[in-house]
Amino acid sequence: MSLTSEAVRIGVAGLGRAFVLMQGAFHADPRVRLVAAAAPRAESRAAFEDQYGGAAYDSVEAMCADPEVEAVYIATPHQMHREHVEAAARHGKHVLVDKPLAVTLEDGTAMVEAAEAAGVQVIVGPSHSFDAPVRLARDIIESGEFGALRMIQAFNYTDFLYRPRRPEELRTEEGGGVLFSQAVHQVDIVRLLAGGMGRQITAMTGDWDPERPTEGAYSALIGFEGGAFATLTYSGYAHFDSDLWMGNVGELGHEKPADGYGAARRALKELDPAREAALKSTRTFGSATPLRTPEHHEHFGPVIALLDRADLRLTPDGVEIFGNETREFRAAPGTDRPRHGVLDALVDAVRHGRAPAQTARWGMASLEVCHAILRSAKDGGAPVRLEHQVKTDHGETSK
């Protein structure tokens, strides 16, 4: 750890869609600087060198060896996370690894061990648990101002399954489907609010479109240490768009166009199936149009948290507090600094050795819940005990 106020020098592993979505945040934050990248496609590497002037590698290992790199943002496909986190740890680099931590619990365990053995910080993010309204809600809950947390309901209806996909994104065993890329957000949010320690879960999943054969929907009921419970519901097949109940603001914080109804399905229908993976690659760095700065915070669908003396409703701008006699709105600051939460965590970890809640062990705990949803559903809704849960801890100082 280096206790300077110098910008954290970041190497990016993977210049795909995840990086495109993080670019604005890196840009806007003077506390970080992109100094290197690794990507298999020459076009992406050239675009990176062009835009950032840093070194672009064709292997993650080589980039991790670059002494200029202090921390690595791993934004490669899920099933490669383990290899890339291990490479970073070998070279003593701190890590920000995109959610989910990994696809298998075995990989997750190996990553936790690699990080701890090397003494590097591993943060799993960005995920929607870093969204400012989620963190504000957690602060309100932790303050005790409204008594104990009792119940959470989180749901999200999207067209996830009908956006352009690479083939492996529709294969569950490779981390495809909604469990690993979508449930993990919801699990992260709900665990963060509820204190982290899931005890037991029952769930059912849906795999309803033979042309896109993977889990596209689920409902789960999870019980937490202390007695709170939560329902999590997601459909990536959805026609109803739950953003209607989030002020018509989309996941990335943008107001949705009035004429956007059914756009994903329509576009896919008009597409030559052979071209779908290629279309996805037009949404990667070097090809995609840069995203405009959102007007609101990101979000992951409606979340209602019930406490003894108030209910909290998360919005794309903050938290609405419905109290015993009055209601009030508390704004979550920083809509002008997109995704600043995850960069706060990264800078804190690299410069001050303070781990956020979302460590590698935390990522394992959320990954465990995703697997438990699959297992419970496979067993007809049987309860699955959770064994890798960790508490929501903030500001924990590393060894």
Place this chain on the structure above:
Amino acid sequence: MSLTSEAVRIGVAGLGRAFVLMQGAFHADPRVRLVAAAAPRAESRAAFEDQYGGAAYDSVEAMCADPEVEAVYIATPHQMHREHVEAAARHGKHVLVDKPLAVTLEDGTAMVEAAEAAGVQVIVGPSHSFDAPVRLARDIIESGEFGALRMIQAFNYTDFLYRPRRPEELRTEEGGGVLFSQAVHQVDIVRLLAGGMGRQITAMTGDWDPERPTEGAYSALIGFEGGAFATLTYSGYAHFDSDLWMGNVGELGHEKPADGYGAARRALKELDPAREAALKSTRTFGSATPLRTPEHHEHFGPVIALLDRADLRLTPDGVEIFGNETREFRAAPGTDRPRHGVLDALVDAVRHGRAPAQTARWGMASLEVCHAILRSAKDGGAPVRLEHQVKTDHGETSK
């Protein structure tokens, strides 16, 4: 059964809050006529005779013996339903019995047997499964127009626990708490939409206010024959009001006043606890101000049903259909005829011998689900198999 078009002559057992809520419907419908009543309070009986000119009895048994009475509407407290249904059956009278059918499954079984032995129709209602938008949604699902039903999410956040209550309404074993008076609506709606045959359920409940010690909230995950599943969530402790997501229309179909926030808790706080039961009785027949005719249909909170090619969102006016490429709204007719659904069913049953879905056996099935929620929650969220389920059948002709 008498095949005339004469108005069905109804005797009312119990002139409490349930009757007040049905009065408008009886008034508005020329196919029914109130000819008798039974109530323990002389004031209620006098008010009935005054308003309707019929005979008012102090015992349900005596009223059932009145030859003028063809059908009995049983609106007495839950735990008295069995005795009163048995009395009606003994006298060969058809029955409309308020939900829930009974509190215990033993009572429910006895009532099914009494009805079948006497050859009388027993309809469990009114419940929100008779609301016109629910029946419209069921028709859309049954038509097959949008493929198979896959998933339902139903939730409702109300101040149920803080409205004025009689003591037994806060004692679970006497049918108090939200399971027997509130869950049963949601279970009825979801079962009706999903075809009726629940297979298994897991649930957690909340009993969070020591001053009102009964279940005030629950979440449940239920699997149906054929693979569809549903989540049901209810909080009667709520501060957040889910009617915000129903166009700010309340359960009874009225638009909510802008300044109504927190009214139930405020009123209760200002009340001498000893007067609470008395306050409840001011909401009964003879004391309550008649309700104004609602502008919309009744509802029981947001319900989203996912089908293969559309999602249905129930509103207080009909069903919004979110299709693959377009969305449309289908109005449910009859907002000018409040609760006409349950009276359609009653007239059909008495005059044409056609049973609705909501028979005594149906009521047993919904009651079973309520008990299963309690049992699963008591066992820490263990799955409970359902054994008394019946299909959603319409227009079944009686023997």
